[in-house]
Amino acid sequence: MKKTVAIGIIGMLMMAVLAACGTSPENTSGSGGEEKKILKMGTSADYPPFEYVDTAKSDEIIGFDVDLANLIANELGYKIEIKDMDFNGLIGAIQADSVDFVMAGMTPTPERKKSVDFSDVYYTAQHMIVSAKDSNIKSIEDLAGKTVGVQLSSVQEEEAGKIAETVDIKIEKRTRIPELVQEIKAGRIDAAIIEDTVAKGYFDNNPDLEGFTLEGGSEEEAGSAIAFPKGSKLTADFNKVLKEKMENGEVDKLIVKWFGGEK
Known part of the structure; x- marks a missing residue:
């Protein structure tokens, strides 16, 4: 009987500790104590000013795509975790569920659309x-x-x-x-x-x-968009916020910050 009671007490204590610490690596405490789910963003940090590392200052990945991803994710209640990899491995990482989305100055070509879904184009270059x-x-x-x-x-x-x-x-x-x-x-x-x-x-x-x-060339031939797994709910969620941020000028501010002017 004592052993049973002791085991029960130990079990309750363990549950309390786990509840206090959090059990899921996919969540992190946000402001006000709420839980923010972590989204894994795949990128190739060799593409300034979209994503790169300024080695003279730190080993942090920075850039236009990083700022835009954080802007959208924060609006949706997410926190971003960046995974750096070779560009040619990004689509495969989505398909293998290694990342939740990809931002890497990626163009939504017809061939890529066979493997992943894309957001609206958020930047166009040549x-x-x-x-x-x-x-x-x-x-x-x-x-x-x-x-x-x-x-x-x-x-x-x-x-x-x-x-x-x-x-x-x-x-x-x-x-x-x-x-x-x-x-x-x-x-x-x-x-x-x-x-x-x-x-x-x-x-x-x-x-x-x-x-x-x-x-020459169309927007889809040189535009950048966010890639998601096929059928991901995130595509519509990100698109909604992206549209709002483009309309209210917040994306333009990031363009000026990273590119020195609007395009």
Whole structure:
């Protein structure tokens, strides 16, 4: 009888401790003591100013996508946990339930839509051909006989394929954008196709590089959207808040902060 009572008391004490500490790693205390569910955001932190690490200051992942994700998630009562990985692994991470959503300057292409759902486009940019200033590459035609680098599984890889249909180029693929920049500087590739806003960020630190934008293309060919698992309730929730934030000017403020002006 005493053993039974003792076991019961111990059990009650354990329940009290667990209740006080919280048992789910997916929840964290918010302001006022309420529980905020953690959403795991997949990204590839090599894409300034969308997402990157300013190593001179900290190892924290910062950028436009990070601020926008936190803005939306906070409105919905969530807290964001960021998981950094190679860009070509992001769709797979969604499918494997390793992340709840992806923000990585990702374009909602028809091919990607077969695997994931997308939010509305929240930012539109253009493709840029980046090369060394002394390369004399000023047009698509100047790429003839050249080696062009692209990020693996990116929309720029698809763009290079289109160019290759009319211009004789060799396509080289790398996992991350900084690798492409270093390959140009080392003379191992002649040029790279990079999103214009991202390329301009690299120009600031690499005055020996320059580029020109590729005109034309639709919003879906160069726009950025948030990727979710197929059928996720988060898609509609995020879209609702995203629309509100775009209409009330909060997204424009982030654009000015990270890009220096509205696009």
